[in-house]
Each structure stands twice: as structure tokens, then as C-alpha cells.
Amino acid sequence: MSTQSPMLPSRTDEPALAGRSGSFRSARKSYYSDAMSQDMNLHPRLWRGHRCFVAVIVGGLLACGLLGRAAADSAPSAAPAAATPQDSFAGVARIVAVGDIHGDFERLQQVLRLCGVTDAQDQWIGGKTHLVQTGDVLDRGPDSRKAMDLLMALEQQAHKAGGAVHALIGNHEFMNMAGDLRYVSNGELAAFGAGPRATPVGSDPGAEFPSYRAAFAPTGKYGKWILTHNAVLKINDTLFMHGGLSPRYLNRKLRELNESVRAELKGQRDARTGVGADPEGPLWYRGLAESLQPQVLQAYLADLGRTQGAQRIVMGHTIQDQGITLREGGRLALIDVGMSRWTLSGAPSCLLIERTAKGDELSVRK
């Protein structure tokens, strides 16, 4: 049984919320710069400008690790390992995709109603619809606990109706479970009887908030829930994930990526150096949100089809201040509109993908 709660390396690539996508292109240094160079000639534009300076702070992290371990130890022991969550679905007639929520429960309620999957009482009316939330329910805003509770309830209701709710693991779910609480708000802490922070959001709060950390430990209520989720999901021939699938990950099997992320979150693998923390990994990658040359994007999509059997990729993570962005006829979709009032307060928006006799029909509701 795992009780490890490792802290991520301090990172500088979490963007300031200036509202301009250009400001997100901060300098980064990959953990894998040597191993990567052999892949660099695939799509050089996709690699440009993703370097993250990694600084490791030892003292505080050690204390955090110990505290996280103690909290996890005191939590009830884990239930027998749940079945591996299904990460590939076929024959789905209607998909609704919703991007980053960041602690804004009201905006989550609004967007789910807008897309016709819940009623005014927050009950599932989506029937056999598959709802995909592409990660980052947590951090910044105050009400992520309520948002998670709603998604938990809807998972059950949708399942009974023959539909599904897929809450994918975003970089902020990963950070919280890995003990990196730099972006946790006072409201989120208060929901677990913890806080307030002594340091500003964006800085390391130190080894504090044991009740919050315990809830996100692998055996805690919310940590256990997150571990039933995937990072990457395929429905029909569309791939969904939080950040993006960079060229160096194209050849990896979904199952293996999802198992890796979960193993890192369980402490069975080092969370600081695995798939979940990799700036080029599916939780963080921003290369596909850049304004790529059409031929570069077309070459990427051809590779995506060949390696993953997918015709389309849908991602959150990189705020689109003009609303949901569709490129190449919707084969690439960027659905994080910064709808949280604690990010950009963008208009709640979702992407609908509906199967018709002529193929998939995409529409945006706003």
C-alpha cells in the first residue's frame, strides 16, 4: 500500500492570468531535454519555446512529504483495488465537452445546464450523453469541493441513464494529489476546515493544511475519486485530455499513460519525474494551442490518426480568450475559455460532438 505524497518540483510555467494567450509562452526547460532532442526533427514548431526552469526546494518539501505521509497513514485503509477505469468508448451518439472550472461551482452549474445535461436542480437529464470535463476543477476559485461533489453525483446518475461523466485528471488535480498546493485558495481550504494561507497563491504554502492534504491522499475521499479517473480518453475517434498530446507521446498507448499517471499519484512511481509532471506530457503540453502553420498541424493530425486511430483532439488548459477554438475543421479543439470568475471570467461554453449519418457534427454552445 502506498502512502507517499511527493511534492512536485517548483515550476515557473503556471501562467499568470493576464488573459493573453501570448503571455503563456514562458520559457521552459524540459526534464528530458537530452532524450527529447532525437525527436526534435519531427515537428520542430511543436517543440519551440517549451522549456521550464526546474528548481528543487529541499527543506520544505521534505517536511511536506512527511506530513502527507502521516495524514495518509491516519486515513482509512484503501479498499481493494478498483477495476481499471475504461479509457476507450465506441458508438457514443452525443458528447459534451467542458473545460477548466477552477473552483467556480456556479459556472459549472451554468455550463452543464447550457449543454442540456443537467436541469435546474443539478440532476442528470443527459440520457446516454457522455460528458467529458477535461480537468482542472481544482484551484484558484473557492468552490471546487462543491464542483467535485456535483460531478461525483452526476457520474452515478449518468451511469444509470446509460450515459457517462468523465472527469479527466488535469495538471491541478495532479498537483493537489502530489502535495503541490501553490494554487489552492482559502475558500477551498475552508471547505476542509483548513487555512487560511499564510503565503500568497502561487507560492509554496509549506507543510500545512493536513485535513486538506488527507482528503487528496490516495486513501482520502477526493484522492480516491481522482484515482478512478483517466488523464487521456478516447470516445469514438476523438481524443480528450487536459493539456495536449505532444509528438513525443504520440506512440504511447492510452492505457499505459493513464496507468502511469495513476501510479505516480499513488506514490508507486516518482510523481516529480513521470508522465504527470512532464511539461511535454498530456497534463501540461501547450504546443498544440499555439498558432501552428496549417501544414504543421495537418502533419500532426495525420500522425495522430496513424498512431492513435483518432481523427480529432480536444483539450483544455490553455485559455482561449475569444471562446472555444476549432482548427482544421474541428479536428483540433481548444475548449478552456477561462470560465471561472477566478481566471478570465469567460462566458460558459461547451463543445458538442454529435454523430450523424454524415459523420460527426460539432457545435459550440455559449
Ligand SMILES: [Mn+2]
Ligand atoms: Mn491546466
